[in-house]
Amino acid sequence: MKSIAELEEIRKRTLEQIGLRENNEKMRIVVGMATCGIAAGARPVMNTFLEELKKRNINNVSVTMTGCIGICRLEPIVEVIEPDGSKVTYVKMNPEKAARVVAEHIVNGRVCIDYTIGAEEKNK
Amino acid sequence: MKDISLHLLDIIRNSTAAGARNIKVQILADINEDELRIIIEDDGIGMDNELLERVTNPFTTTRTTRKIGMGIPLLKASAEMSSGELKIDSVKGKGTVVCATFKISHIDRPPLGDIASTMTGLIAAEPEIEFILNLNSDNGSFKFDTTEIKEKLGGVPINEIEVVYWIREFIEEGIKSIFGGVLDEIDS
Numbered sequence: 001m002k003s004i005a006e007l008e009e010i011r012k013r014t015l016e017q018i019g020l021r022e023n024n025e026k027m028r029i030v031v032g033m034a035t036c037g038i039a040a041g042a043r044p045v046m047n048t049f050l051e052e053l054k055k056r057n058i059n060n061v062s063v064t065m066t067g068c069i070g071i072c073r074l075e076p077i078v079e080v081i082e083p084d085g086s087k088v089t090y091v092k093m094n095p096e097k098a099a100r101v102v103a104e105h106i107v108n109g110r111v112c113i114d115y116t117i118g119a120e121e122k123n124k
Numbered sequence: 125m126k127d128i129s130l131h132l133l134d135i136i137r138n139s140t141a142a143g144a145r146n147i148k149v150q151i152l153a154d155i156n157e158d159e160l161r162i163i164i165e166d167d168g169i170g171m172d173n174e175l176l177e178r179v180t181n182p183f184t185t186t187r188t189t190r191k192i193g194m195g196i197p198l199l200k201a202s203a204e205m206s207s208g209e210l211k212i213d214s215v216k217g218k219g220t221v222v223c224a225t226f227k228i229s230h231i232d233r234p235p236l237g238d239i240a241s242t243m244t245g246l247i248a249a250e251p252e253i254e255f256i257l258n259l260n261s262d263n264g265s266f267k268f269d270t271t272e273i274k275e276k277l278g279g280v281p282i283n284e285i286e287v288v289y290w291i292r293e294f295i296e297e298g299i300k301s302i303f304g305g306v307l308d309e310i311d312s
Contacts, residue, residue, distance in 0.1 A: 002294045007276040010287055014280045033245070035195045038134050039125060043238075046245050054285045062283070065249040067141065068193075 017059065025083035027061045027106065032077040034068035040075035041094065048095040049078075052102040061106060074120060080105060089117045125198055127237025128162065128226075134195040135164050135222055136246055142168025144219065146254045151239070153228065153261040153306045159208070160226040160233070160307070167219040176214050199224055206233035228307065235309040240295035243268070244288050251283040257295065259302040266298035 031037070031046045049063045069077065074091035080101065081087045088111050090101060097115050104110045113119055125131045132149065139147050144166035152161045171179065182197040199222075200210040208225035226233045243257055247270065259266040273291065274282055281287075303310045 002290070002297055004272070004276055006290065007273065007287070010284075010290060011277050011280050014284050014286060015278070018280065033133070033137060033249070035134050035193055035198065038130050043130065043133060043241060043245060046248075047241055050244075050248065050285060050288060054289060059285065063248055065137070065245070067137070 025060075027083060028079075028081040029061060029063045029106075030066050030079040030081060031063070032067070032069060032075055033065035036068055036072035037075045037077065040072075042076040044095050045076045045078065045093045045098045048098040049102065052099050053106075056102070056107065058102075058106065071117075074117065077117075090115045091117045091120050125202065125234070127235045128160075128202075129237030129239045129242045131195075131199045131202060131224070131234075132162065132164070132239065133242040133245065135199060136242070138195060139164065139166035139168050139220070140246070140250055140253060142166065142170070142220065144168035144253065146256075148256040148258070149243075150258040150260070151236075151303075152258075153303060155228070155262055155306060158228050160228050160236075162224045162226075164222045165219065166221075170216045170218050170220055171214040172216045176212060179212060180210070196222075202226075202234055206230035208233075236299070236303065236307055239299055240292045243295055244292045247291060248283045248288050251281055257298075259298055261302050261306045263302050263304070263306060266302050268295055268298065 029049050031042050031049070033042050033046070046063060046065070053061055053063070071077065076093040078090045078093050078098070078101070079087055080090070088105070090097070090112065093115070097112070101112055101115065104112050125134065136147060136149070146167050148165040150163040152163070154161070180196055180200050182194050196210070196212070203210045203224045203226055207227035207230050211223045212220065214220040243255065247255060255270045257268040270282060277287065300310060305311065
């Protein structure tokens, strides 16, 4: 059985790590989580981002939600926003694609061009 | 929506969009009455009577207020398909209470789904909002409260990934102990 007391351990461990982090400029992963996104499978996509970040011990990236941005047919939609504000929009996401975005874009800085909204719209 | 946890995520997103600071979720299973009751209570901006009357109609979506759309009509349909109902009470400026009931044994009742993921997703995305989750059945009750967690964490943010994972496991255990043997899908 899990107990609240375990949080004390996590607190100690994490406080040390937070002290070691150099810059607080966070990259943000924003998942569209309105009715359209949820129905299209946005929650497993968000879960995958959290899992991959945990697996790779990446803690300068935050994962958050947003509402409907008006292109429901391309959901699940994910935006990766750099600290400087530049943004890449990925469409028709699924957990496998999310894992690749972490490995290539978040870790290595290479945008997964074929998942972007630009690539999707060109194929029409 | 495939399960109740996805409806829950969708409806709670309405509360966060309505500027709620405190959101209380209750999931209550009454075996004698064969009834599953989900209550979402928030202190957001609320709705006036005129909006409240229109809110279950999918065609009242307005682009300026993100309060309404398909979310509530879909939950209403899910509840009514399983001999339940949807009730919404709201006071402008005070908050909103959404209550959905389902007949537990009804063949069309959606499964509970992954409630822990719904809660951790929301907590990761909205760390400053206080969430309470209450579970209750004949097995007993379970309570999760983010204010309590934050107190224990001291200066560590609640959306630290390690904390989020601890919360997910904590809620999963709560779901198993309260709804195991009560809702069929929990045991499988």
